[in-house]
Amino acid sequence: MTMAIAGIYNGSYFAEDLCLKNTVPRFVYRALREDEDTLAGLRARDPSAERIMMQALEEGAVANQYLHTTTCPEVALYYAEAFGKNSKHQIVEIELEGFNGEVFDVSDAQACNRYGIRYGSRAYNFAVKHKVVMLKGYVHPSRLGEVLRTSDLSLLSFGTGPSCDDFTSMLPLFVRRQLCDWRRGPPRATCRKPEARKSQHQALCDDDSIQGRVLDQAAEKLEAKIAKLQAQRCLVKLLSEPIKERQRRETQRQEDLKRKREEEQQLEEERQKRLKREEAEERQAELRGPRIWARCFCRDHVLQNFDRHASQVALGSNSYIILWDRAKGHRWKGIPRELANKLKGRAKELPHATLVALSPDSDCYYVQFSDGKSHYRSPPGLVTALQEDSETPSVVALGPESSWFVAWPNGKSNHHGLPKSLRNMLSSNKDRSVAFLSISGVDCDQDVDAAVWFLRWRDEGRKPNWRLSRNAPSSLQQTAENACNLRSIEFGSSDDWVLRYAD
Structure with missing residues (x-):
């Protein structure tokens, strides 16, 4: 009874084992390398190699006669995305129904045992873990399904190194669903195992012949596609040329319009700047005083040369000088020879004079140019004050007796030897800044306190202050008292003055 049972058991086991040997998975999967394309079919890297299966499994990087596939699409995805530097990031489904090569299913322990792969060996662990099915022979393009581009699955970056189990366990559910929708056959579908070829040499020749025809046909199709694409390219080029020409003309027209607008805008900006400059000059002329009244040395000469745009009129000891902007320069008479030499024949490209002061009773002077530099023959105290401060002065006034x-x-300001009345005025207005100051000379029998002066504050809302001599004409007194129109009084020698005012 025991033997009968054992016989039945052994017979059943043998029949099941025989059945398994004669069937293989109908669908397997492979991650494509960069040098593989389904258009040409699939084939092992070295079809003529003669490595044993143990070696092929243990040394996957070495070229051999087997094409490695797997029964699990997740494993193929692992090799496409997280393993191998030569991945094409594509996986393909291979249908073994009608495959003319040999199939070696080592995807489980029983299958490994059939092919003598030792339990626990490196080859065994690799084959079972990755559900490997080895193919030997040429896989015709007709056996290949639609390629899945794994780079389109929006997988997280796993880097290199994660195990296959870690990779598959971390796959999102939506990726598993995409794989399920992509695969054609049911997971456990089988087909009859292809018969082993008797002559490996003849099998290799047959595969070469079949693949050669496939490649020739693929080349013909590609040539036809290329010819069609070239014809389409010529047509597209022919149709696009007039469009490009119109676009070129339109671009040129737009550029011309833009350039014209920019030129008009530039002209308008220049016009506005000119108007603003002219308005500023007019305001400055009004502030400085566009008209003058004078009693001084060479009065007629002064009146003849003066105009409303003169930036400064300065009087000295029987001398005067008028400054304008760079365009007109300056006019003078009787000024110290040293100062005249500085100004005479000055080239247009050189900085022009912007501030000048003359002494009412000596050859002392101060002149400042548009580059901030200055020349002077001044009392020692003024020289020291100018040298101690690196900033360019805004007001310089020279008075009698080296004041x-x-x-x-x-x-900030500094002074020396000023008339007492002027000192008192400055002392009582320490919080204000001076915009203009002129001090007259005195007669030989008078001291410096007899000098008259005119002072305008930088604060335009504040009326100017002055001290006139008792001998000044009543009209001058009246004009000076009309502070709304009075702009400045420039004093020279004791009885010389130039009054600037506005209408």
């Missing part, structure tokens, strides 16, 4: 005053744009 002087200097102020800077930051409101």
Whole structure:
């Protein structure tokens, strides 16, 4: 009874084993390398190699006569995305129904045992873990399904190194669904195992012949596609040329319009700048005083040369000088020879004079140019004050008996020997900055306190202050008292003055 049971058992086991040997998975999967394309079919890297299966499994990187596939699409996805530097990031389904080569299914322990792959060996662990099916022979393109581009699956970057189990366990559910929708056959579908070829040499020749025809046909199709594409390209080029020409003309027209608008805008900006400059010049002329009244040395000469745009009129000891902007320069008479030499014949490209002061009773002077540099023959105290401060002065006034005053744009000022009345005025207005100051000369029998002066503050809302002599004409007194029109009084020698005013 025991033997009968054993016989039945052994017979059943043999029949099942025989059945398994004669069937193989109908669908297997492979991650394509960069040098593989389904258009040419699939084939092992070295079809003529003679490595045993153990070696082929253990040394997958070495070229051999087997084409490695798997029964699990997730494993193929692992090799496409997380393993191997030569991946094409594509996987393909292979149908073994009608495959003319040999199939070696080593995807489980029983299958490995059939082919003598030792349990626990490196080859065994690799084959079972990755559900490997080895193919020997040429896989015709007709056996290949639709390629899945794995780079389109929006997988997280796994880098290199994760195991196959870790990779498959971390696959999102939507990726598994995409794989399920992509595969054609049911997971456990089988087909009859192809018969082994008797002559390996003849099989290799047959595969070469079949693949050669496939490649020739593929080349013909590609040539036809290329010819069609070239014809389409010529047609597209022919149709696009007039469009490009119109676009070129339109682009040129737009550029011309843009350039014209820019030129018009530039002209308008220049016009606006010119208007603003002219308005500013007019305002400055109004602030400085567009008209003058004078009693001084060479009065007629002064009146003849003066115009409303003169930036400064300065009087000295029987001398005067008028400054304009760079365009007109300056006019003078009787000024110290040293100063005249500095100004005479000055080239247009050189900085022009912007500020000048003359002494009412000596050859002292101060002149400042548009580059901030200055020349002077001044009393020693003024020289020291100018040298101690690196900033360019905004006001310089020279008075009788070596008196002087200097102020800077930051409101700082310094002076020496000024008339007492002027000192008192400055002392009582320490919080204000001086914009203009002129001090007259005195007669030989008078001291410096007899000098008259005119002072305008930088604060335009503040009326100017002055001290006139008792001998000044009543009309001058009246004009000076009309502070709305009075702009400045420039003093020279004791009885010389030039009054600037607005209408």
